[in-house]
Amino acid sequence: MPAIERFADAGHTLDDFSDHFFVECPSCSGRALVRQGDHRLLCTRCHHTEMPGRWYGAWRLYVSRRCSVCGTHGSRSVETDQQRDKLLLRCSECGDEREYRAQGTHLQRNKGLVTDSVYGLPLWLQGEFQGELCWAFNPEHLDYLRRYVGAKLRERGILPRNTIRKNSSMLSRLPGFIKKARNREALLRFFDQLEQR
Ligand SMILES: [Zn+2]
Ligand SMILES: [Zn+2]
Incomplete structure (x- = not known):
């Protein structure tokens, strides 16, 4: 990869990259594209396709209400990746135990x-680098990170100069390990491995 001598942070935010992304196919675990716009999922391996609607990821389910026997207030929340909409709640006062409709x-x-935020499927481009989870939505996002890390000279200026976007700039929020110069070579090799997955 040619070294890039200069790199201007164009003030991109994560939202700029999250309009399409690669995920693990729910059918074959191969690489699937969730395309821009309608977010239809298309698997390049098994040709499975689906539209948004089902959530495959984890939820936090919670119930907060009065016991239907004695009226004592109780609440409970759990994290799960099971598809369900009810939670068992035990009353601390009378011991009544029953399932109530949960919010998630x-x-x-x-x-x-x-x-991902549409299907809850694992992003395809992710892995651990020195104990930290590192991920990208799509090859363009990965390439952006790669150019950032590969740059020998980083310009601090945000282009276009826009103070509203400045604080939400993705690069200003990257974890420290990505910014450390001593990680540069190893990180670039790691990005290459991610891309070749
Ligand atoms: Zn598939
Ligand atoms: Zn009760």
Whole structure:
């Protein structure tokens, strides 16, 4: 890879890269593309395809309500990747135990892997680098990180100069290990491995 001498942080945010992404296919675990726009999933290996609707990832389910026997308030929350909408709640006062309809919020990780926000499937481009999870939405995102790491001279300027975007710039929020010069060579090899997955 040719060394890039200069690199200007164009002020990209994660949102700029999250419009399409590679995930693990729910059918064959191969590489699937979730395309831009309608977010249809298309597997390049088994040709499985589906539209958004089902969540494969982890949830936090919670119930907060009064016991239907004695009226004492109780609450409970669990993290799970099972598809269910009810939670068992035991009353601390009368001991009544029953299932109540639960509310759920999607979690961004499942079994230690980063998942996408549409299907909850593991992002394809991810792996551990020196004990830290490192990931990219798509090859363009990976290439952006690679150019950043590969740059010998980093310009601090944000282009276009836009103060609103400045604080949300993705590069300003990268973990420290990516910014350390001594990691540069190893990190570039790691990015190459990710891309060849
Ligand atoms: Zn597949
Ligand atoms: Zn009760």
